[in-house]
Amino acid sequence: MPSKDFDTITTQPAGRADECCLTIPPTDWYSSLAAAGLRNPDVHGPARYWLQVEGSFTRALQHQCLHSFHVEVQGEGFAVPTLEEARHLNIPARQRAWIREVRLCGDGVPWVLARTIIPLACLEGRGRRLRHLGNRPLGAYLFSSPDWQRGPLETGLCNRSLDGQPEVARRSLFHHNDRALLVGEYFLPGLYR
Numbered sequence: 001m002p003s004k005d006f007d008t009i010t011t012q013p014a015g016r017a018d019e020c021c022l023t024i025p026p027t028d029w030y031s032s033l034a035a036a037g038l039r040n041p042d043v044h045g046p047a048r049y050w051l052q053v054e055g056s057f058t059r060a061l062q063h064q065c066l067h068s069f070h071v072e073v074q075g076e077g078f079a080v081p082t083l084e085e086a087r088h089l090n091i092p093a094r095q096r097a098w099i100r101e102v103r104l105c106g107d108g109v110p111w112v113l114a115r116t117i118i119p120l121a122c123l124e125g126r127g128r129r130l131r132h133l134g135n136r137p138l139g140a141y142l143f144s145s146p147d148w149q150r151g152p153l154e155t156g157l158c159n160r161s162l163d164g165q166p167e168v169a170r171r172s173l174f175h176h177n178d179r180a181l182l183v184g185e186y187f188l189p190g191l192y193r
């Protein structure tokens, strides 16, 4: 399970009561949409477009908004990634990383929960800025810099999904030379229903 045990944590005031319990669920990851579709054909439904968006996801969400887009930081700080995340990033198990969890909201409604794992090596030099994004979207940083290249998109099927919680997700590594960070985006039903 994604860790809530941040050493330092920045929290936002709670949203509406029905939004207070949105959490990032344990997720099974597949190397392609087609592979995930064999297990759950729902990925070929209305969420499909969002699972495949190329370029900045923030930008695509902004286009979908009628009025406004904003990022709400749920927590960020140094914490230990899950074992699976550490393996995926090829960093030592139990090594702390900067972990950022946010809600991406369109027209005031949470559309996406995002969890980003930023290993220590990515925080050096210009990467220092990654600790000070606050409510500015990470995508604006990653896509304004030619340094960062996105790897292939994986498709996620969320486990033990309850009503209103994410059911599908996507994630990818972003590479800068030999450094990489991991961005996961978990779709809330408000995005595509």
Ligand SMILES: C=C(O[C@@H]1C=C(C(=O)O)C=C[C@H]1O)C(=O)O
Pocket (backbone or CB within 6 Å): 055, 056, 057, 058, 059, 071, 100, 102, 104, 114, 115, 116, 136, 137, 138, 139, 140, 142, 183, 184, 185
């Ligand atoms: C990676 C991007 O950044 C978005 C913004 C995030 C943030 O601010 O933490 C997290 C995930 C994203 O969807 C993007 O826009 O593509």
